[in-house]
Amino acid sequence: MTERRYFDSPGGHPPQTALMTGRAVFTEAYALLPRGTMRDITHSLLPFWDNTRLWVIARPLSGFAETFSQYLMEVGPGGGCARGETAPGVQGVIFVTAGQLALEIAGAHHDLGPGSFAYLPPDTDWSLRNPGEATAGFHWIRKRYEAVDGLDRPDPLVMRDADVTPSEMPGTEGRWATTRFVDPADLRHDMHVTIVTFQPGGVIPFEETHVMEHGLYVLEGKAVYKLNRDWVEVEAGDFMWLRAFCPQACYAGGPGPFRYLLYKDVNRHAALPGPGFAAPR
Template sequence: MSKTPYFAPRGGHPPQTDLLTDRAVFTEAYAVIPKGTMRDITTSFLPFWTATRLWVLARPLSGFAETFSHYIMEVQPGGGSDRPETDAGAQGVLFVVEGTVSLTVAGQAHDLGEGGYAYVPAGADWSLRNDGGAVARFHWIRKAYVAVEGLDAPDPLILNDADIAPTVMPDTDGAWATTRFVDPTDLRHDMHVTIVTFQPGGVIPFLETHVMEHGLYVLEGKAVYRLNADWVEVEAGDYMWLRAFCPQACYAGGPGPFRYLLYKDVNRHMALPRSG
């Protein structure tokens, strides 16, 4: 396990003596991708990236979650890309879980260490390198930006989890809180990537059922999560992928905090079909 507060996969393969049984499941409403599935054989590569591999945790699928992709990137020392994004319409959020990367956005250079967050607007000129001596691992969440006439495009953001006071949910006495990297009232943004924290015993006390799609990567701890009609145990390194309107709730049993990185799509009209 990672020595940082954030779990990061290492790859490798289990021995031939291990049982095949695992917690992986894909249903019409949700998927659970356990940390044990993130092995060497499930990695991929991207054009114009050097000394880099990735795990694809989510991608748009018709009839399932359709708005985003979610990668875990693993960049060796000296690796990176001067042309990381090949889709000019794609915005991105980066969140570093291990090591340090050097990110340049719109001519401004930034070092992102563990807990580092970056919002990269669609069409931005950016590059990323690992100039350190250790492997760097980070999440990269991508969504096609939906522009709205009369609203400016969002600016780049460089922040860190450790510098942001979590917003405590009302009437929870601190048991449930959200670290928000973007002001929820800033309608220039059409996606939010936050960190949700439950203290031991904290719960989502009702079945959330809503239009937003979710990707949830467990950064720390363990819990029991309600997904549609099932209760599923999850722990650090697991990923949950929820389509719109999938009922969801949570119970954090401890012994420590339960934290996850959360994607959701927000702040836009629902696209309507056109006849003819």
């Protein structure tokens, strides 16, 4: 079995001799946060999280992306929280990139390591601790759940990347595949977090343009990615944030696999303006 790698090396600070110019871009349609932007001076802290720091790499902004937030979390030995999500109605996904974590969901214990995935339904009692001697790293993706009358809320899920068989895109001979942690036909879910893998030479051979907004964090490898009008080089540790309908395409040149953690909103009506809204002329 091919070894799976998950980039996890935030923090630090460049020397005064380093060049200032980098690849960071923020436009009306997309943002690119290269891994070099996630330095010690840009980290944040959260209430109730001990020995923990994080980088906020996506959050709702007026006129831009709107549906989710994404944090790159770093938890030191013994650190963590007794209260996970504190906002009502908010669901979450955890994906572990380094170290060991102990997750409690409504009294059930789960040991997590690199490649572990957990879906945490809204209004679920959960906590997380680092029981090891090394720093642990994980992604925490949050979205307010859009309930639908007649649909139950989703159940908690805990699984591993290595235990899920990727679904190959038809006609690609395995060069393009997606690891799906949630059944796409399960309409209880209003977001999907997957892992997309391109083997060397794999491509998205057309400009995808669709209503789902995206967060893409590169776990492994490098590629060139089409974002709106621009081709940009991306590598492990980079994060891309795509507004709805932003055209995208990809070419993975190698030498190894190109893999990214992908967020998208799914399975719900588009929100419509309420009474009194004046449509633009």
